[in-house]
Amino acid sequence: MLLAQCVDRTGTGVWAAASVLYFTYVCGMDARQLGLLLGVGAVAGIAGSPLAGRAAERVPVRWLLIGCHLLRLGAMGLLLVVDDFAALLPVVALICLAERAAKTLEMLFATRVAGERRATYQALFRSVANAGYALGAGIAAIGLAMGTTGAYRVLILANALSYVLAAVLVWRTREPSGRGLVAAKAGDEPAGAPSAVPSPWRDRGYLRFVLLDMPLNLDDSILNVGLPLWLVHHTGAPHAVVPVFLVLNTVLVVVLQLRVSARTEGALGAAAAVRWYGVTVLAGCVLIALATGAGPVAASVALLAAAMLVTLAELLRSVSSWELAVVLAPPGARASYLGVAGMSQSVQKSVGPLLLTGVVMAAGPVGWLGLGAATVGLSALQRRASLRRLAALGRAADGTGAGAAPSATVPVS
Numbered sequence: 001m002l003l004a005q006c007v008d009r010t011g012t013g014v015w016a017a018a019s020v021l022y023f024t025y026v027c028g029m030d031a032r033q034l035g036l037l038l039g040v041g042a043v044a045g046i047a048g049s050p051l052a053g054r055a056a057e058r059v060p061v062r063w064l065l066i067g068c069h070l071l072r073l074g075a076m077g078l079l080l081v082v083d084d085f086a087a088l089l090p091v092v093a094l095i096c097l098a099e100r101a102a103k104t105l106e107m108l109f110a111t112r113v114a115g116e117r118r119a120t121y122q123a124l125f126r127s128v129a130n131a132g133y134a135l136g137a138g139i140a141a142i143g144l145a146m147g148t149t150g151a152y153r154v155l156i157l158a159n160a161l162s163y164v165l166a167a168v169l170v171w172r173t174r175e176p177s178g179r180g181l182v183a184a185k186a187g188d189e190p191a192g193a194p195s196a197v198p199s200p201w202r203d204r205g206y207l208r209f210v211l212l213d214m215p216l217n218l219d220d221s222i223l224n225v226g227l228p229l230w231l232v233h234h235t236g237a238p239h240a241v242v243p244v245f246l247v248l249n250t251v252l253v254v255v256l257q258l259r260v261s262a263r264t265e266g267a268l269g270a271a272a273a274v275r276w277y278g279v280t281v282l283a284g285c286v287l288i289a290l291a292t293g294a295g296p297v298a299a300s301v302a303l304l305a306a307a308m309l310v311t312l313a314e315l316l317r318s319v320s321s322w323e324l325a326v327v328l329a330p331p332g333a334r335a336s337y338l339g340v341a342g343m344s345q346s347v348q349k350s351v352g353p354l355l356l357t358g359v360v361m362a363a364g365p366v367g368w369l370g371l372g373a374a375t376v377g378l379s380a381l382q383r384r385a386s387l388r389r390l391a392a393l394g395r396a397a398d399g400t401g402a403g404a405a406p407s408a409t410v411p412v413s
Contacts, residue, residue, distance in 0.1 A: 001113075002128050004169035005106060008069070009129040011162025012099070013136020015076075018144060018155045026152050027083045037085070037092055042350040044093035046343055048100030053108070053339015061109045061335075062175040068102040069167040076160040080153060104342040108335055111326055112175065119270075119323055123261035126318055130253045198333050200340040205389050209328055212382040213321055213344040216274070216375070219281060219314045220345070221352030223249060227288070227307055229361065235291050235299035245307045252311045260315040267390055270323035271383050273316040278379030280316065284309035285372030289365035324386050328393070 023029045023037065055064055075095045082088055107122070114121035139158060143151040200206050228242045264273040284306040291302035321344065329337035360367040 001106070001109060001170065001173050002124060004166045004173075005125055006128045006132040007162050007169065008102070008166040009132030010136040010139070011159040011166075013133040014140045014143075014155050014162075015136075015159040016133070017137045017140035018152060021144060022152045022156070023088075025147075026149050027085070027088065029085060033085050037089060039350070040089050041092040041096035042346070045096040045100040046346040046350065048097040048102075049104040049342030049346060050336070050339040051097075052101035052104040053336045053342065056105065056108050056335035056339070057333070060175050061105050061112060062170060062173060065102060065105040065109065065170050066167045068098045068105060069163045069170065071098040072102070073160050073163040073167075076156055076163070079156055100342070100346050104339055107322060107342070108338055109175065111334065111338065118326065119261045119265050119319055120258070122318065122322060123257045126257045127254045130250045134247075134250045198330055200329070200333070200337040203337075205385075205392075206328060206337060206340070208385060209324065209382070209389070210341050210344060212378055212385065213325075213341065214347045214351075215378055216277060216317060216321070216382060217344050217348040218352050218355070218371075218375070219310050219317060220348060221356050222281075222284070223307060223310050223314070225353045226356045226361065227303060227310070229357065230288055230291070231299070231303055234364075235293065235303065236295045237291070237299035237303055238296055241300050241303065244304065248304065248307050249311045249314070252308065253315065256312075257315055257318070260312075261319050264316065264319045267323065267327045267386075270320040270327075271386050271390075273320035274324070274379050274383040274386065277313050277316045277320065278376035280309050280313040281375040282372035284313065285368040285375075289368040292365045328386060328389050330393075 020034065023034055029037065052064065052068075072095055075091050075098065078091045079088075082091060106125070110121045110125065111118050140155055143155040223245060227245050231237050231242060232239060264270060287302045287306035287309065291299045291306070294302065321341075325338055325341035326334065329341075360371045363370065
């Protein structure tokens, strides 16, 4: 499965590096059309996680994941024959929906197979995925250097090939039954448990966790949107520093993810990581504010240090977000609950860039300080709410812990 994810992310890295230029130079889109296309895709991706989680309650995760890869394969094939803007809208929406669903299903598989070691599996996955992204970007650079329509189409075919290989590798895995189930089977429920599968959409406590988790994913937009734009428009740092942000992020994730995960294992460790996430983002925002108007050397040093802190925040969030999403959900309905929790990243990708450019950056350095302070407050609120829900679920399970199925009604605040 890790090899399948590496192959998938390599293809995704190829397409991510080439997609904007492909739509601009091959399909002839202007900035307005491109923005609308990417926006529609991001909105469609939001629906991918809950749909995948709901389907995983009824169909084996492995077969669903294979289906997502094949769906993406078909959609990428359409890109080779479709270049009309109106026709591309549903194609790109389908690609984004299937991609988000696939990512959620991969984590559901990890939760099912790895059990209590899911944090370690996720750390391995993130290291492998970042290596795949870097390899894909390197492959794309070759095609982009050529700049021909044929080269762009070869890159699309390379991404499509990654879906085929990933589907084959997933097909060769085995999804165990019994221990480590994402969704409990009939007969697995403890005595006195309700027969109906609870709905995450009616669980106010869990929805509160998901809503708070959305702004606590802003590290992605800060790194990929905020830092480059701030460097270009508000500092004297050379533009050549911008790609270093991504290189630094990739290297640190590959090197440090396992170590960070080992230090924040379990529900209590994940809750502690939420608090440190807010502090780390605040420190990064302070450095970004201090870089404003600075010369080339000072601004470069400050922004590179901020990129390191934002990457550390990303490492902490990747551990805490999924671990809490798992332990705060009732075991008998974890697939659908985790599908709803998976919306956080998709919503952030849709709203995060607009928030940064339209609010934070528009306010200047004060905006960055306000964002850091708000993140600290939200992380403290998330940690407190998570600990309260863990305690409530533990009492409902008669002291068996937060991982046990509650015997009372699910909506716990």
